[in-house]
Amino acid sequence: MEERTEIATLGEFGLIDHLTKNNEIQNASSVLGIGDDGAVIDHFGKQTVISTDLLIEGVHFDLMYTPLKHLGYKAVVVNLSDIYAMNAVPTQITMSIGISNRFSVEALSELYEGVYFACEKYGVDLIGGDTTTSPKGLIISVTAIGEVAPDQFVKRSTAQKGDLICVSGDLGGAFLGLTLMEREKKIYLENPAIQPDLENETYVVGRLLKPEARKDIIEFFAANQIIPTSMMDVSDGISSEVLHLCKQSNLGCVIYEEKLPIHEDSRHAAYKFGLDPTVCALNGGEDYELIFTLKQEDHDKIVLNEEISVIGYTTDIESGLKLHTKGGNLFNITAQGWNAFNQ
Numbered sequence: 001m002e003e004r005t006e007i008a009t010l011g012e013f014g015l016i017d018h019l020t021k022n023n024e025i026q027n028a029s030s031v032l033g034i035g036d037d038g039a040v041i042d043h044f045g046k047q048t049v050i051s052t053d054l055l056i057e058g059v060h061f062d063l064m065y066t067p068l069k070h071l072g073y074k075a076v077v078v079n080l081s082d083i084y085a086m087n088a089v090p091t092q093i094t095m096s097i098g099i100s101n102r103f104s105v106e107a108l109s110e111l112y113e114g115v116y117f118a119c120e121k122y123g124v125d126l127i128g129g130d131t132t133t134s135p136k137g138l139i140i141s142v143t144a145i146g147e148v149a150p151d152q153f154v155k156r157s158t159a160q161k162g163d164l165i166c167v168s169g170d171l172g173g174a175f176l177g178l179t180l181m182e183r184e185k186k187i188y189l190e191n192p193a194i195q196p197d198l199e200n201e202t203y204v205v206g207r208l209l210k211p212e213a214r215k216d217i218i219e220f221f222a223a224n225q226i227i228p229t230s231m232m233d234v235s236d237g238i239s240s241e242v243l244h245l246c247k248q249s250n251l252g253c254v255i256y257e258e259k260l261p262i263h264e265d266s267r268h269a270a271y272k273f274g275l276d277p278t279v280c281a282l283n284g285g286e287d288y289e290l291i292f293t294l295k296q297e298d299h300d301k302i303v304l305n306e307e308i309s310v311i312g313y314t315t316d317i318e319s320g321l322k323l324h325t326k327g328g329n330l331f332n333i334t335a336q337g338w339n340a341f342n343q
Ligand code: ADP
Pocket: 016, 019, 020, 033, 034, 035, 036, 037, 038, 095, 096, 097, 126, 127, 128, 129, 130, 131
């Protein structure tokens, strides 16, 4: 049997110490980390970007198919994604947890293994947090802090008419991973003897359980003197994000169905579930890609980057938000995707 140490044997301070004793600081900007009433950061003349997220068991994650290590990793990565979406570089995080005695010290250590793995990979420091009890479910709150050269941050509201709309990576994979896991969970609950059939689905499962933030895209922008005119990360599905960008920038848009980047494995998974890959790409959440707009003259700077797809362009607000389908029809894009009955 696996070892199980009750949290009570360590106590709150013992637990914090246990979870943070090997914490290493990587950034000069982390002046003071864990151990005092507050942490101290010096961003040496840069501006500070902050973003925070709250994750609740049963709402944002299901521990039945989410290993704690992956959860810790994902909790950090989704926050870093928000910092990158501001065109900033994340440097620190704080991590707060609400836990019950349902969790052992070993289980929380696993969670933190994932947290440290993400910190190392993305070069951020864990500089604090809070630990408290929750009656039952696990609660995780991560705050990410980043830096950006003065006034180089990129907002959602500053796209201009005629800009190119671009997206990184590919879309819909995480939603298909979720669909698959929910299906397997249902089968398991009905008959625990049946083993999950995840073979050939590693891509979509990975997209759900181990998302990455697009550090590479922000570094590419910096290396190529690109500043997008607007940007946000894709956490709720591209149609909802396009809506936000256009609404906040007072614009309309045209998105081309055939330009939506969809991974071969996602396409296959969609067909297997009887779903339309386009609908999955438009409405599926949790891809943590970046959507951004660029001046047309910057097109040459991105054309060779295979991780960036141009999916459309912005128009004036009166033209509305349109999806140009493969068949040549124009549909309105709505928050839940596109409404085929509302041309
Ligand atoms: P306070 O009582 O002043 O809030 P705590 O005892 O909660 O301080 O925390 C002590 C130190 O440990 C602080 O630096 C805090 O940021 C850090 N800390 C507390 N909980 C966590 C956690 N779950 N993960 C990382 N750091 C934590």
